[in-house]
Amino acid sequence: xxxxxxxxxxxxxxxxxxxxxxxxxxxxxxxxxxxxxxxxxxxxxxxxxxxxxxxxxxxxxxxxxxxxxxxxxxxxxxxxxxxxxxxxxxxxxxxxxxxxxxxxxxxxxxxxxxxxxxxxxxxxxxxxxxxxxxxxxxxxxxxxxxxxxxxxxxxxxxxxxxxxxxxxxxxxxxxxxxxxxxxxxxxxxxxxxxxxxxxxxxxxxxxxxxxxxxxxxxxxxxxxxxxxxxxxxxxxxxxxxxxxxxxxxxxxxxxxxxxxxxxxxxxxxxxxxxxxxxxxxxxxxxxxxxxxxxxxxxxxxxxxxxxxxxxxxxxxxxxxxxxxxxxxx
Ligand SMILES: Cc1cc2nc3c(=O)[nH]c(=O)nc-3n(C[C@H](O)[C@H](O)[C@H](O)COP(=O)(O)OP(=O)(O)OC[C@H]3O[C@@H](n4cnc5c(N)ncnc54)[C@H](O)[C@@H]3O)c2cc1C
Numbered sequence: 158x159x160x161x162x163x164x165x166x167x168x169x170x171x172x173x174x175x176x177x178x179x180x181x182x183x184x185x186x187x188x189x190x191x192x193x194x195x196x197x198x199x200x201x202x203x204x205x206x207x208x209x210x211x212x213x214x215x216x217x218x219x220x221x222x223x224x225x226x227x228x229x230x231x232x233x234x235x236x237x238x239x240x241x242x243x244x245x246x247x248x249x250x251x252x253x254x255x256x257x258x259x260x261x262x263x264x265x266x267x268x269x270x271x272x273x274x275x276x277x278x279x280x281x282x283x284x285x286x287x288x289x290x291x292x293x294x295x296x297x298x299x300x301x302x303x304x305x306x307x308x309x310x311x312x313x314x315x316x317x318x319x320x321x322x323x324x325x326x327x328x329x330x331x332x333x334x335x336x337x338x339x340x341x342x343x344x345x346x347x348x349x350x351x352x353x354x355x356x357x358x359x360x361x362x363x364x365x366x367x368x369x370x371x372x373x374x375x376x377x378x379x380x381x382x383x384x385x386x387x388x389x390x391x392x393x394x395x396x397x398x399x400x401x402x403x404x405x406x407x408x409x410x411x412x413x414x415x416x417x418x419x420x421x422x423x424x425x426x427x428x429x430x431x432x433x434x435x436x437x438x439x440x441x442x443x444x445x446x447x448x449x450x451x452x453x454x455x456x457x458x459x460x461x462x463x464x465x466x467x468x469x470x471x472x473x474x475x476x477x478x479x480x481x482x483x484x485x486x
Pocket of ligand 1: 183
């Protein structure tokens with residue numbers, strides 16, 4: 158590991174100023190992703206600005222019924238929160254499907270959103286990877302790509318985004334609150350992560366020195382009928398091949414509203430808007446569920462090793478909607 162400076166500023170503004178003045182510096186939360194990358198030599202920051210004590214570790218209810226989650230809230234605390242479990246079960250289930258109990262006890266909400274891909278080539282300094290070292294090429298396109306994207310990839314990168322929590326938050330229309338060198342801003346979480354295009358080394362739309370302070374989840378009544386399902390190679394301690402966060406509102410046998418987001422299929426959490434559009438206003442039955450899933454998957458562009466993700470995602474969406482329709486009765 159290379160030498161680095163470590164600072165623990167007294168407040169958010171000082172943390173933002175410290176990082177803005179250090180182009181190669183990084184914020185440090187629990188370090189479960191960043192420190193691993195420093196050990197592997199993937200990340201070589203010359204300054205770590207510790208933000209664990211600076212952002213809120215509280216989950217609070219706002220006057221409009223939204224829930225505000227401080228960036229320092231631990232993954233296990235968020236999953237266990239009574240309001241989250243009752244109002245947004247898909248979020249609690251997504252968190253509990255990730256990592257291990259020990260990791261969830263320290264990993265933070267902000268850090269979880271900004272964890273980097275688990276592509277094997279990204280983590281292996283001996284191989285070409287445009288995300289790790291722009292211009293070197295993508296080893297996964299013609300290599301091992303079983304875990305990789307079926308949507309929105311580019312000729313430069315086919316990696317997937319790994320966070321389970323982010324998939325549920327995108328389905329829930331969460332909003333991010335940040336403070337950066339240019340002040341505070343709020344942006345829809347769906348705009349945080351980006352597709353790789355010709356700049357795959359850039360995972361997200363944050364500016365250097367911009368700190369996530371909180372995430373707001375709006376009140377969506379029907380989301381009490383929601384689930385997160387994660388298909389992976391092992392029952393625990395593994396990243397998603399395909400995952401789905403889904404909520405369904407059915408009235409008189411007809412779909413009134415729906416939220417669907419897929420994980421493990423793209424460089425960002427993939428909101429399944431085509432399937433959602435196909436579902437609103439149609440009878441809640443298997444044929445319509447499968448047709449909606451098919452409408453989404455029609456755009457998939459699988460690689461040599463992951464064509465199985467297309468029928469897998471179709472079946473996960475269909476089965477999940479059947480289960481949610483049953484529970485809505
Ligand atoms: C073995 C293993 C298995 C795992 N399995 C899963 C899994 O199945 N599903 C899953 O979703 N995750 C999984 N994870 C990932 C784990 O959830 C993340 O490592 C963790 O959530 C990162 O949180 P952290 O607080 O440790 O972030 P850190 O490692 O401290 O930071 C991660 C990144 O976020 C930045 N950052 C942190 N906080 C902020 C902030 N407030 N504002 C701006 N930037 C910030 C840091 O600069 C860094 O770039 C696994 C991890 C391990 C080690």
